[in-house]
Amino acid sequence: MAALKELRMRNNASVDIPDLPGTIHPFSSNDKSKLSFFRRELSEVLAEKQGKKILTFCFLNISVTTILLLWCNSTNSMALTAFTYLTMFDLMYLMTVLMSIWVHKQKSSEVYSFGYERFEVLAVFSSTILAMLGSFFIIKESVERMFIQPDIRTGRLLVGTVVGLCWHLVITYSIENKAFTHVVAASSSSWLQEHVSDISQSICHAVPGLSKLLLPRINPFALIGFAASFALIVVHVLIDMNNHYATDTWAAIWISMMTCGTMYPMAIFCGKILLQTTPSHLIGQLDKCLREASTLDGVLEFRNEHFWTLGFGSMCGSVHVRVRRDADEQLVLAHVSNRLSSIITLLTVHIFKDDWTRPSTFQILGDTSLLPRKPSPQGLVTRPSPEGTPVPASASYRPTINYVRSDAIPTVPAYSRSSAPPPAVLSPSFSHANNPVAMETKRDQSNGSIR
Structure with missing residues (x-):
């Protein structure tokens, strides 16, 4: 009875609830917290002068890429589509610069005790892998076109080539990307660079005055832009002269192979860093x-x-x-x-x-x-x-x-x-307790002595 009475007294006890201002949210929203974190970090990056410049180039790159994709649809050219994928890589190139700015503003934490430098490596690795993946899709579509070759309209093919090349060179030479610059200098040369270097050496033997211009290793991004533009010009000429529509398909495969060959050494270099291998x-x-x-x-x-x-x-x-x-x-x-x-x-x-x-x-x-x-x-x-x-x-x-x-x-x-x-x-x-060298003992069976 006493226990029952005590239980009733506990149930009747009043509980003081403090007045809490505002609305009570029992569960926090993870989506809002992630969005607020992204806004805060983006505002810190855009506070830098270079961050605003890179963001402006990103919007311009999206506009140029959209226009080129519309022209690819109107011309039905697979080679121009493969060349447009280079401008998509330029967008990832710009995003890598923003990532580098953010990484250098961060400090070490308990979760990332070594800092955030590997995020920069991961950004370069992802950019090269995505560029190679896009090239594989172009090759797949080109193989399908070999069986049923559609007609190619060359109305805006040459214009798209000039616009894409100019924008690609502007991104390559006007934007300072320390991450890609380090990767290009430290990684091995691509097969396209090796062949161009051999041709340059042969030309320099005949004309020594061009050694300062041709002998240094050419920037791989500029080189692939010039090579792809040259392939598109050849396609435009052959289609206008003899309606060789198949050259567009082969040019698309050629541009995709050059893209893979250029990105492969850089992807291997970044992959070894991510695997923590000794250089x-x-x-x-x-x-x-x-x-x-x-x-x-x-x-x-x-x-x-x-x-x-x-x-x-x-x-x-x-x-x-x-x-x-x-x-x-x-x-x-x-x-x-x-x-x-x-x-x-x-x-x-x-x-x-x-x-x-x-x-x-x-x-x-x-x-x-x-x-x-x-x-x-x-x-x-x-x-x-x-x-x-x-x-x-x-x-x-x-x-x-x-x-x-x-x-x-x-x-x-x-x-x-x-x-x-x-x-x-x-x-x-x-072993002995105090002596590192144990004393070997042998007891004589006859007299029990130790020797």
């Missing part, structure tokens, strides 16, 4: 630096070294250094960082003391909690230390160090001070 042109230099660092007294070997490109022009990496128990960790850290700082922008160095007599620490190097991370904006290394506390570091370049006493299973070191094999690990049953 091939830096492997020899990194090996030399590690060999020089391994000559320091106290350094036994380097393990788990991984160096990759974070963005365009910035590299980061981590390395595990096994040292002797009596080695100076600060000296090793300074020596290793001095050797690698000229190549690696963000470097994390883990120092491991050589303690091979403790079998309980054999697998500490395989612990994923010791993987390096970039310093957070507050100046703390977000890599967990053995005590679970963050290690302070500068927001600028400074190698980090992690003190862990460990001994991994002996393997042949990649960079060791001597070529001799590492010492064998004793089993715990053969």
Whole structure:
């Protein structure tokens, strides 16, 4: 009865509800939050002078592309459609510039501890892949036209070629795109550039005065624009002379193949960056630096070294250094960082003391909690230390160090001070508590003595 009475008193208890101003929304709208975030970031980008210029070029590019698509429909030309796809790539080229402006205004966060530089790489990679995908659609449509070739009207074919080429050259040479400029300079040449370079060398042998103009590697975007325009001019002439409508189909396939050949090396270069691979042109230099660092007294070997490109022009990496128990960790850290700082922008160095007599620490190097991370904006290394506390570091370049006493299973070191094999690990049953070398005992069966 007492419990029932207490329950009734609880039910009759009054609850004070505070007066809340405005309308109460029990569930927040994710769509509105995303839209507001996009508006806020776009306003920050457009606050820059270059951002307003790029946005103006984007609207003009959309207008030019729309006009060219209408002319493609009126002329029924597949070659002009393939050439119009270059102006669509110009739109993605401009969007990449806006992405670069936004990336450089962002700072590192807890979610993206290395910053937003990889967004820029992803934008270039997506642009090249979409350009290649559009070329595949053009090739598919051209193959279908080989069986039933429609008539081509050349009324606006030449006009569309001139308009498209002029706009493409304006975008290529008047807009500064640091991302694509770096990719063009760092990636390998396309097959179209190689053939044009061979032809230019032959011309320069006959006319040496043209070497300054023809010998430097031509911009691949300008080169594909000139090549596609030349193909369209040939199509216009052949159709006007002999009504060879099939030349339009073959010209469309040729323009699509040139587009794929131009975009492929840049897509491969960006894909390797996204896969966090070590740049091939830096492997020899990194090996030399590690060999020089391994000559320091106290350094036994380097393990788990991984160096990759974070963005365009910035590299980061981590390395595990096994040292002797009596080695100076600060000296090793300074020596290793001095050797690698000229190549690696963000470097994390883990120092491991050589303690091979403790079998309980054999697998500490395989612990994923010791993987390096970039310093957070507050100046703390977000890599967990053995005590679970963050290690302070500068927001600028400074190698980090992690003190862990460990001994991994002996393997042949990649960079060791001597070529001799590492010492064998004793089993715990053969180890002494205070002596790393176990005393071998043998009891005599006759008198029970130890020898």
